[in-house]
Amino acid sequence: MKNLRLKAARAAKDLSQEALADLCDVSRQTISAIEKGDYNPTINLCIAICKALDKTLDELFWEE
Amino acid sequence: MGIYFFMFICMLVVVGVVALFSYGVHVNTGEHYDERQKLSRGKAGTIAFYTMEVLTVIYFLYSDTLPETYLRLDTSLFLIMLLFVGLAVFCCYNILHESYFGVGKNYWSKNYYSVFWLLVSGLYFANYRLSLEEGESIFSIKNGVIIMNGVQVSFVAGVAFMAIGICGIIRLVANRRQEE
Known part of the structure; x- marks a missing residue:
């Protein structure tokens, strides 16, 4: 399932996939795969993404 | 000795x-690999390993079960081919899944590595062509077995490196489209 909330949060911060990848110390393709729902990140990477985007885990990754 | x-x-x-x-x-x-890349590289290794295993089983089934009148490969030629096939499968899988290069400063430009592989491949093909011109035969057959010689090794290496280079170009084009 696509993670549109992550994409929206990234766009709101005016960050490109490359910039977010640099902040989280991963490759751009990893961010792209998470947004497309092709890859489920570990909790460590989820936390790094949340910190980079100033969001909580619930806001970005919790499924209702 | x-x-x-x-x-x-x-x-x-x-x-x-x-x-x-x-x-x-x-x-x-x-330079290091992120978590997705580590997973992907593990899968690439597994796929390359099983490809080599399957080819080995096919080779020995072919050699041992079919009558000796059938043309077959020399074991040393088969082993060389097996190594290049394994290398090509591992590299191509990693390139297509973006786990060939790690994260960090890269002295290599990702845009040029496929050109490098194609260049290496071209050198092997040039060597193949020169060997043919010098009179080496493509197939040296002895008692129904194709014996290994330099010509075949150059050809197999050229094909393997060309496959890696082509995968790099495919990935590059796909990335450009994704960025647009």
Whole structure:
């Protein structure tokens, strides 16, 4: 399932996939795969993404 | 005994130099693989391993079950082919899944590595062509077995490196489209 909330949060911060990848110390393709729902990140990477985007885990990754 | 010992020492020296160089690059660039890339590289290794296993089983089934009148490959030629097939499968899978290069400073430009592989492939094909012109035959057959010679090794290496280069170009084009 696509993670549109992550994409929206990234766009709101005016960050490109490359910039977010640099902040989280991963490759751009990893961010792209998470947004497309092709890859489920570990909790460590989820936390790094949340910190980079100033969001909580619930806001970005919790499924209702 | 003497020549084999010398060759063994040469191999150790080459492996040592390559290991030192790789370590130096690793320390200087801080290059590492992220979690998705590590998973992907693990899968690439598994797929390459099983490809080699399946080919080995097919080779021995073919060699042992079919009558000796059938043309077959020399074991040393098969082993060389097996190594290149494994290498090509591992590299192509990693390139297509973006786990060939790690994260960090890359001295290599990702846009040019496929050109490098195609260049290496071209050198092997050139060597193949020169060997043919010098009179080496493509197939040296002895008692129904294709014996290994330099021509075949150059050809197999050329094909393997060309496959890696083409995968790189495919990935590059796909990335450009994704960025647009």
